[in-house]
Amino acid sequence: MSERPSEPQTIVIIGGVAGGMSAATRLRRINEQATIIVLERGGEVSFANCGLPYHVGGVIPDRESLVLQKPEQLKARFNIDVHVRTEATAINRADKTVSARDLVTGENRDYPYDALVLSPGSTPFRPPIPGVQEAHVLWNLDDMDSLITSAEKAHSAIVVGGGFIGLELAENLVHRGIQTTLVEALPQLMPTLDVEMAWPLVERGRLRGLDIRLQVAVTEIRSTGVTLADGTSLDSDFVVVAVGARPNTELAVASGLKMGEAGGVWVDDQQRTSDPHIWAVGDVAEKVRPGGHSLVPLAGLANRHGRLAADSIMGRPAAAKIAYGTSIVGFFGVAAASTGYTERVLALQGQAMRVIHTHPVSHAGYYPGASQLAMKLIVDPVTDLILGAQVVGEDGVDKRIDVIATAMSAGLTASDLRDLELSYAPQFASAKDPINMLGYVNENRALGEHSVQWHEVSQKREAGWVLLDVRTSGEYSQGAIPGSELVTLDELREHVQRFRGKRVIVTCRVGQRGHTAASILSQEGIEVANLDGGYLTWNMGMAATEFTQLAPVA
Numbered sequence: 100m101s102e103r104p105s106e107p108q109t110i111v112i113i114g115g116v117a118g119g120m121s122a123a124t125r126l127r128r129i130n131e132q133a134t135i136i137v138l139e140r141g142g143e144v145s146f147a148n149c150g151l152p153y154h155v156g157g158v159i160p161d162r163e164s165l166v167l168q169k170p171e172q173l174k175a176r177f178n179i180d181v182h183v184r185t186e187a188t189a190i191n192r193a194d195k196t197v198s199a200r201d202l203v204t205g206e207n208r209d210y211p212y213d214a215l216v217l218s219p220g221s222t223p224f225r226p227p228i229p230g231v232q233e234a235h236v237l238w239n240l241d242d243m244d245s246l247i248t249s250a251e252k253a254h255s256a257i258v259v260g261g262g263f264i265g266l267e268l269a270e271n272l273v274h275r276g277i278q279t280t281l282v283e284a285l286p287q288l289m290p291t292l293d294v295e296m297a298w299p300l301v302e303r304g305r306l307r308g309l310d311i312r313l314q315v316a317v318t319e320i321r322s323t324g325v326t327l328a329d330g331t332s333l334d335s336d337f338v339v340v341a342v343g344a345r346p347n348t349e350l351a352v353a354s355g356l357k358m359g360e361a362g363g364v365w366v367d368d369q370q371r372t373s374d375p376h377i378w379a380v381g382d383v384a385e386k387v388r389p390g391g392h393s394l395v396p397l398a399g400l401a402n403r404h405g406r407l408a409a410d411s412i413m414g415r416p417a418a419a420k421i422a423y424g425t426s427i428v429g430f431f432g433v434a435a436a437s438t439g440y441t442e443r444v445l446a447l448q449g450q451a452m453r454v455i456h457t458h459p460v461s462h463a464g465y466y467p468g469a470s471q472l473a474m475k476l477i478v479d480p481v482t483d484l485i486l487g488a489q490v491v492g493e494d495g496v497d498k499r500i501d502v503i504a505t506a507m508s509a510g511l512t513a514s515d516l517r518d519l520e521l522s523y524a525p526q527f528a529s530a531k532d533p534i535n536m537l538g539y540v541n542e543n544r545a546l547g548e549h550s551v552q553w554h555e556v557s558q559k560r561e562a563g564w565v566l567l568d569v570r571t572s573g574e575y576s577q578g579a580i581p582g583s584e585l586v587t588l589d590e591l592r593e594h595v596q597r598f599r600g601k602r603v604i605v606t607c608r609v610g611q612r613g614h615t616a617a618s619i620l621s622q623e624g625i626e627v628a629n630l631d632g633g634y635l636t637w638n639m640g641m642a643a644t645e646f647t648q649l650a651p652v653a
């Protein structure tokens with residue numbers, strides 16, 4: 100701390116959007132005397148990059164509403180010197196200056212600093228595919244303008260990549276009336292979800308006319324289409340590539356700052372780099388995650404860490420918390436949210452897990468407008484701590500994921516969800532909120548109820564387990580797991596003898612009646628396991644993996 104620059108001081112910030120501008124305004128609120136200089140190579144600072152796809156689709160009609168602050172406003176209100184179209188080209192740590200080029204005049208200039216904040220963000224990744232330079236990307240206002248110019252005269256488009264930006268863009272192109280194809284090399288959309296939880300997005304996209312191609316790579320891009328790995332040639336008026344981003348670490352690497360294990364700039368819990376006069380925030384900086392470090396390119400963390408870096412610079416240290424990567428995407432009316440790790444990632448880490456699927460309604464079923472959620476909770480069976488959660492549905496998704504993210508951040512256990520006192524009226528929730536229900540299911544499982552996951556059913560069947568469906572005959576006739584026997588829950592007690600000496604998987608629609616059936620059979624001394632999440636989860640998983648070669652958890 101002795102090396103912290105004394106006040107007043109000059110603070111230079113590289114990058115003037117999420118993290119950089121949060122740092123700049125916070126610095127000014129703390130210190131009226133400091134000289135605050137923002138260098139931004141783009142034409143605007145403080146623009147809403149998260150809103151770009153929605154202007155492409157016309158949902159946000161006014162382009163100007165995406166520009167949150169102009170340099171002259173920032174000067175007037177915060178006395179911040181903003182230099183747009185000015186690119187930082189080198190950090191000279193020995194003499195504490197930043198070299199920068201005015202991209203309009205070509206003039207070079209050095210900016211001395213007492214403290215430097217790096218928030219240069221990331222750059223959309225262009226995979227090494229022949230013709231990739233023909234494709235659009237969507238990262239800033241210039242990209243958006245160029246994309247809209249193409250979209251204005253287009254009838255068809257191809258979006259390569261099924262992550263956040265690919266989904267948002269594909270939806271917005273469809274919204275514009277453009278015939279759109281989404282191509283994703285993985286067997287699923289949204290890698291922040293597990294394969295079964297991502298399936299509702301595929302269903303909804305297809306229902307709304309989006310042509311979704313999964314598990315097929317693009318091998319060539321042309322200005323008029325793409326070629327796929329299976330030899331298919333798809334024509335379109337333009338192509339957009341949205342396959343992730345790489346942190347802009349060039350300046351940090353060239354100046355010898357320590358890099359982290361995931362390829363971002365290493366920072367301590369104050370967002371301070373290995374140089375005590377330099378802080379890094381946002382996409383460029385690594386985040387501490389449970390059990391390691393990784394890049395988490397999300398706006399909330401960039402803003403929060405920008406503020407935290409400003410506090411640290413001004414001698415108000417506050418430690419950054421663990422990042423869980425809490426995120427949400429909207430896609431044709433379906434919201435898909437997650438926090439923490441997926442089952443897929445945890446399985447790769449060899450983590451023991453208790454996995455819970457539920458399908459509650461978003462609010463009391465008797466009140467109009469309720470819709471069904473798909474929820475997944477992943478719990479450490481030893482500590483009972485929550486490792487991850489996913490929620491997909493039309494309504495109430497954001498509330499549920501945010502409660503779980505808050506619980507994780509506070510170190511609550513999965514069983515603690517049972518006792519959370521959450522707001523309730525019929526139009527918003529149920530008296531037992533879906534969050535409480537997760538806590539109840541977790542408690543049952545922790546107390547010894549056996550369960551089977553959707554992807555384990557066929558293996559268990561081969562090992563001799565009987566599959567018992569306890570729904571009504573009407574439900575059964577509309578779709579059931581092949582090979583299952585029907586005995587409704589209300590009749591089960593009369594049929595217990597049939598199952599003596601057998602090992603039984605019970606299933607129902609969502610797992611709730613299965614839980615009751617399992618308790619009836621287990622109290623009769625029968626070895627029984629409840630199909631987690633019931634027929635609905637099994638159906639999602641099987642549909643999602645029908646054409647994939649990969650194991651669902653691999």
Ligand code: FAD
Nearest residue numbers: 114116117118139140149187219220381382396397398401
């Ligand atoms: P940015 O906000 O990207 O700012 C970096 C700035 O630095 C850029 O303007 C760049 O021009 C400038 N710069 C780079 N190098 C230099 C240099 N050498 N000299 C000067 N300036 C430089 N996150 C969410 O959480 N939710 C969302 O819904 C969401 N949607 C998104 C949609 C889109 C289309 C995009 C592109 C991103 C989205 N994100 C979303 C991600 C989020 O915007 C980023 O994580 C966040 O903006 C990162 O903040 P940052 O300060 O690190 O970088």
